Amino acid sequence: MGTNAYSRRRFLQSMTLAGGALALGACGGGSGSGKGGTLTYWNQFFPTSSSTDKSLKRDDFWVIQSAKRFADANGINVVVTDLPGDDSAFTKFRTAGVARNGPDVASLWSGAYTFGLKSYITPLDKYVDGAYRSTLTGWEVGTEGLVAGKGTLYGIPPANDGIAAVYFDSRVLDRAGAKVSEDTVLEWDQWLEVLRRIKATGVTPLALGNGDYTLFSLFYWIAQVTGGETGLRDLGDGTRKFNDPALQAVVRQWLQLVPYALPNPSTMDDPVAQVGAGKAAVVVQGPWAIAGLRDVLGQNVLMTRLPNINATAPIRDSGIGGPGGDFVVTSYSKHKDEAAAFIKHLTSKTEQLDRIKNHPHEDVKFPNLTGVDLASLFTDPLLVRQAEWVNQKFVFYADNIWPTDLVNEIYAQAQLIWAGKKTPEAFLSALDDKRDSIVKNGSK
Amino acid sequence: MTETVTAGQRVAPGTTPVRRARSRRRRRDTLIGLLSVLPALVLVAALMWYPLVTTVYHGFTDWDGVVTKWVGLDNYRQLFGDGDIWQYLRTNLVFFLSIPVILVISLVVAVLLHEQTPGARFFRSVYYLPCMLSVAVVGLLMRSMFAPDGMANRSLSAVGLGGLATDWLAYTVTSFLVLILAFYWQTLGQGALIFLAGLSAMPSSVVEAAQVDGAGWWRRLFRIVLPMQTPAISYFLVTNTAYVFVGLFSLIFTVTRGGPGSTTVPLDYEIYLSAFQSGDLGYASAVSVVLLVLVSIIAWLQVRNFDLYSRQGGR
Incomplete structure (x- = not known):
């Protein structure tokens, strides 16, 4: 046997060392030193990559930096994992909940979406004191019953989305000779006239995605005639019928948009790209679309509130939006105290302001801090205006108020009526049937 | 010892x-x-x-993954009471009725390959490719091809048939056409392979004897070749029948997501929707049991078929 022979003892020693190194490496995968264990956060709201600027690394994004700051300050490892931005995130969260192998903290869509998952979520009331409550707005969206302080708290809002609005390519408006002012809200006939003029220039006016033609527009117009959130709640619990003359009229008006829109909104992935490609001139979206619109249209963007459905609606000149998401702590987390502390860290004034001031490349989410002049945080006139709207009264997302199954049914039925396969009466009647079935089977 | x-x-x-x-x-x-x-x-x-x-x-409980409450037959009452199950089964049935067409296409392709028709060598090397792609890839390809500004509509416009361009996934009939096209595309390779194997295993002496007796190509095809492929045809039918009841999820999920409306939702996709979107795992379990019973019947038919053929000496 030569001197270089590898004895069994040496081999075992090497393997032990290698295994130890691997184990240490695995522990060090997240942010921080990890002395106090590992906290897992499933992130759905805050970007960790950019589709337009590939030079940005994951560490350049606010949520990663913020998690690292928390980890360093508390001696705990924080692992940030991205959840899909659509409703498949709920599938992942739900299956993880059944298997009890999900995260400690997750960001979910607020309201009914969160309450539908409450079997897997820890009530947060005992982690939240009056002092902390007074620093944030929007507590109602994570409180069962949607009234702040009057139900169990399941989620803490991380930000405010702003409200849905109409964005025009102002060059097309000029070519069409259509007069639209940022300061006034279009009445329905004026809105149709603008669309007609744009279409006459040879450009399809509207590029609408799946949410755009329903939750950001139709749902708002339904809320306008039913009296806002109270009316939406009545529709959701069966106190009020969908299929009534007022809502039939709303749906008929909504269908007047079909000839002015690119086909099949339910499968359109990127309406802003359609505007950028010159295939359309108008989108209906929240303020998160502003960055993309600036990329493709530069300064040629004109933003207005959603048009009014009619002159007699109890809600007028408003909008739909709000804190569409919340942070939750899972019921099976072994680090509930640390998880709650992490949420407080992410929602703190320092962190929220850092997100706005030092991360302008990220899609905007307005801080939900009390006592902060939001408009002063922005320089883009569109964001300044949106920040002003956030401080005014608007309707909370209908899809966060209604049962999730009802919302899914509306999405499904909307495809049929938009394609001319259903009448408004049949559409609304199908929604009543679904809602009644949910109410009936909900108490099974 | x-x-x-x-x-x-x-x-x-x-x-x-x-x-x-x-x-x-x-x-x-x-x-x-x-x-x-x-x-x-x-x-x-x-x-x-x-x-x-x-x-x-x-299936007999109201279960959300954490809390379980016994509800007896309520889930089954809901499933059969609201009539939705018949709509889901309709989707399965549409696929089921489309099987004979792909069977014929696969047979034709296999015969052409077996007969070494011009181009057979090239086609032999590519016909199985779609089977090697995952259903998700095929589904996403179909979705983009049949988008309003996708390749299908652009091609129609390019050849002067712009009038036929449509919003394929917005209508039930055209959505089914797209789905069945994807199903055919994926199944053709498998079908051709099965029948090609059957044709290759056929004793050449039988065909040669028929040739000597003066039987022409068509007569040999219909009187000798196809009857001898009965076991392969039977196998193809039963496996694809089982597939259209339990294997459609990935295709539907990637192409139509059950739309427009819920007109292309099959039974297995409904299990996913009720379990993981609605969180009603008890109801989803009940639907799964119904599907289990259906598939068991199909499996029984399959076994019975094979028994029958083996008793008849494979004829």
Whole structure:
């Protein structure tokens, strides 16, 4: 046997060392030193990559930096994992909940979406004191019953989305000779006239995605005639019928948009790209679309509130939006105290302001801090205006108020009526049937 | 090792040392046999029987993954009471009715390949490619091809048939056309392979004898070749029938997501929707049990078919 022979003892020693190194490496995968264990956060709201600027690394994004700051300050490892931005995130969260192998903290869509998952979520009331409550707005969206302080708290809002609005390519408006002012809200006939003029220039006016033609527009117009959130709640619990003359009229008006829109909104992935490609001139979206619109249209963007459905609606000149998401702590987390502390860290004034001031490349989410002049945080006139709207009264997302199954049914039925396969009466009647079935089977 | 019986030792009637040894060996063989299959039994029990039994149980409960409440037949009443199951089964049925067409196409392709028609060598190397793509890839390709500004509409416009361009996934009929096209595209390779194997296994002497007797190409095809492919045809039919009941999820999920409306939702996709979108795992379990019963019937038909053919000597 030569001197270089590898004895069994040496081999075992090497393997032990290698295994130890691997184990240490695995522990060090997240942010921080990890002395106090590992906290897992499933992130759905805050970007960790950019589709337009590939030079940005994951560490350049606010949520990663913020998690690292928390980890360093508390001696705990924080692992940030991205959840899909659509409703498949709920599938992942739900299956993880059944298997009890999900995260400690997750960001979910607020309201009914969160309450539908409450079997897997820890009530947060005992982690939240009056002092902390007074620093944030929007507590109602994570409180069962949607009234702040009057139900169990399941989620803490991380930000405010702003409200849905109409964005025009102002060059097309000029070519069409259509007069639209940022300061006034279009009445329905004026809105149709603008669309007609744009279409006459040879450009399809509207590029609408799946949410755009329903939750950001139709749902708002339904809320306008039913009296806002109270009316939406009545529709959701069966106190009020969908299929009534007022809502039939709303749906008929909504269908007047079909000839002015690119086909099949339910499968359109990127309406802003359609505007950028010159295939359309108008989108209906929240303020998160502003960055993309600036990329493709530069300064040629004109933003207005959603048009009014009619002159007699109890809600007028408003909008739909709000804190569409919340942070939750899972019921099976072994680090509930640390998880709650992490949420407080992410929602703190320092962190929220850092997100706005030092991360302008990220899609905007307005801080939900009390006592902060939001408009002063922005320089883009569109964001300044949106920040002003956030401080005014608007309707909370209908899809966060209604049962999730009802919302899914509306999405499904909307495809049929938009394609001319259903009448408004049949559409609304199908929604009543679904809602009644949910109410009936909900108490099974 | 041998055993001896000494004087005074009692021997049970009918028990000899050789027999005892044989019995011990048999017991040992049985034990070894049982220990050998034990891992497989444990795995089958843990991965198949346990989920199956709990699914049947949860079909009678209101279960959200954490809390379970016994509700008796409520889930089944809901499933059959609101009539949705017939709509889901309609989707399965549309696929089922489309199977004979792909069977004929696969047979034609296999015969052309077997007969070495011009281009057969090239086609032989590519026909199986779609089978190697995952359904998700095929689905996403279909979705982008049949988008309003996708390749299908652009191609129609390019050849002067712009009037036929449509919003394919916005209408039930055209959505089914797209889905069935994807199904055919994926199945053609598998079908052609099955029939090509059947044709290759066919004794050439039979065909040659028919040729000598003056049978033309068509007559040989319909009177000799196709009848001899009956087992392959049967296999193709039963496997694809099972597929259209339990295997459509990925195709539907990637192409139409059950739309427009819920007109292209099959039974297995409904299980996903109710379990993971609505969180009604009890109801989803009930739908799963109904699907299990359906597929069991299909499997029984499959076994019965094969038994029948084997009793008839494979004819």
